[in-house]
Amino acid sequence: MRVGVIGSGSIGPDLAYGFLSSLAAGEGGAVFLLDINREALDAGVRRIEGYVSKALGRGKMSPGAAKAIRAMLTPTMDIGDLATCDYVLEAATENLETKKVILGNLEKIVGPDCLIGFATSGIPRAWIAAGALRPERCFVNHPFFPAWRTTPIEVVPSGDAALSERMVSVLKSLGKVPILTADVEAFAADDIFCNYISEAVRIVEDGVATPAQVDRIVNDAVGGGGPFNVMDLTRGNLLVAHCQELMRDSKTGTPWFEPPALLIRQGNSPWHDPKAPGDSRFTEAQQKEVLDRMLAVLLGRSYAVAENGVCEPTELNWLIRMSLGFAEGMLDLGSRLGADRVAELCLGFKRKYPDFPVPACIAGKSLIPYRRDVKVERDGDIGVVRVFRPEARNALTMRTVEEIGSAFDELGADAAVAGVVFTSYDGSLSGADIHEFTSLETREAAEGICLKAYPVLKKISGMPKPVVAALDGPVMGGGAEFALACHGRVVGPNLRLAQPEVNLGVVPGYGATQRLPRLIGVERALELMRTGRMVDAGEACTIGWAYGEPVADPCRAARDLIRGHLAGKVKLGPVDPAPVPVPEAIPEVDLGHRSLCIDAILVDAVTRGLALPLDEGLRVEAGAFAEARATVDADIGIKNFTTNGPRVPAAFIHE
Secondary structure, three states: OEEEEEOOOOOHHHHHHHHHHHHHHOOOOEEEEEOOOHHHHHHHHHHHHHHHHHHHHOOOOOHHHHHHHHHHEEEEOOHHHHOOOOEEEEOOOOOHHHHHHHHHHHHOOOOOOOEEEEOOOOOOHHHHHOOOOOHHHEEEEEOOOOOOOOOEEEEEOOOOHHHHHHHHHHHHHOOOEEEEOOOOOOOOHHHHHHHHHHHHHHHHHOOOOOHHHHHHHHHHHHEOOOHHHHHHHHOOHHHHHHHHHHHHOOOOOOHHHOOOHHHHHHOOOOOOOOOOOOOOOOOHHHHHHHHHHHHHHHHHHHHHHHHOOOOOHHHHHHHHHHHHOEOOOHHHHHHHHOHHHHHHHHHHHHHHOOOOOOOHHHHOOOOOOOOOOEEEEEEOOEEEEEEOOHHHOOOEOHHHHHHHHHHHHHHHOOOOOOEEEEEEOOOOEOOEOHHHHOOOOOHHHHHHHHHHHHHHHHHHHOOOOOEEEEEOOEEEOHHHHHHHOOOEEEEOOOOEEEOOHHHHOOOOOOOHHHHHHHHHOHHHHHHHHHHOOOEEHHHHHHOOOOOOOOOOOHHHHHHHHHHHHHOOOOOOOOOOOOOOOOOOOOOOOOOOOOOHHHHHHHHHHHHHHHOOOHHHHHHHHHHHHHHHHOOHHHHHHHHHHHHHOOOOOOOOOOO
């Protein structure tokens, strides 16, 4: 892929470095960094080289990757060098007229298939694209600080479904998580963020607290470092003021959105003096007023964005947390506080500031329902259950598991839904969340997490409507086990499948010991579980784990497979729950470094469980998981994984 970045100022070099890193790790290509100012261009190149050198020095990047990044970067002052680009992102200015001039010049140069993005913080796409030769290929692509590593990027679609889908695909391949928003002033995240900053400035302007006190109070409550610390990092005071003016003058604007005079007077000067940090100690009265005001604005604007349909609630909740660095999404915070408390905060704020808009869902104490980790979509008569935890490769917490269950309940009860595709944000499905996993300190807790998951897995396997998993990427442990509960599986070429639990010193606990042998045969299943060996897409299809052959678009193929089943052309169904015979002699396998103790527990669980009906076999598995978790080797394996990652073998002692 050939990518152009226009602008080598505050954000362009960071974007270019992020794109270079993704291309170097994937398909390769070229990145052109364009600026009309030689000094700015040279400074941008030095910044990129600084990132590369730092990553090399810390062992975060291989010499080969560094060489590839340097070779792929082309700094230029000639817009003609962008002629062959597949995608160009303008990140030079927040001035509308200048953006339109850049767009006009760019359209004279690039090919008809080139996608064009604009890294604006608040200017609607329609304003920028007005007058373009091909407005349908023009998109808002709003990144976040620091742009080289922060994955969310807001995308305003162009109205052309095919080009919008391609834009999303391009951004995913460049390491971003695209979040679709409506074409409104400040979009989703900056509506919340800029009003958050502005209210912090008003608090200082009103003499309630100092920047140091506000930062400490807010960071203690919601994380994110505090509003003034963020402003000092980004030098974004005037940009915030600009977004406030856009929101003030919008169709839904009120005088409340007027930027504080202090924000404008401050310009881009820092709020904190590193040589003389202010006293951050505060009184209880200060804490209450600061938090009441800040939470009212954060919650009020978050629910307004969701209620007005600017952004899908699950994605919005994730976007707020990931782009603003908060400890939790604002919809999570609202859910935790409860509708009464959220209404009390926002309506109390409105009594003091009558122009503050309070969403109907808050005023009516009926907060917008959402799922944190799972999205439910509909494609005609096909429902889609999509795990959405991009930052964790869609690892499964117990809340995720419960939300999967509620999603299947919803689609199962919908008479308009004929079948269900089970998938994730990017086709990957990791196992149990490692942070939650490490908290299982007793046999009862370990067995309990299995017993909580089994009813959800049974709900999937027992659905009267066909359920097909669509996967493409790493599918590990618990993720693979949830796929096993489906009635069929379709995979893409990037599938990497494994039951790697033995590498952590435990055994599978979400059904693999019982469903996998029933699906692909006892000997093959034992070999995979005992060694934790990785299976690619081709082998997954060959051994019968997945249907047919690897396909470029697993979700589409899954929908087609469901329709084929409904038409009687193919037969889908869960694994047979009946007992299955087990060979008298279990074939030997090379266990390598793996624990002999854990292997014995695993083999026993498989052989005893398969002699029973599936539900009874699963109870055997739960007991085996608890037994394994209580071993010394489990402690060794889990500690090794959390300290060294999955590539370093644990030094098991077979106890």
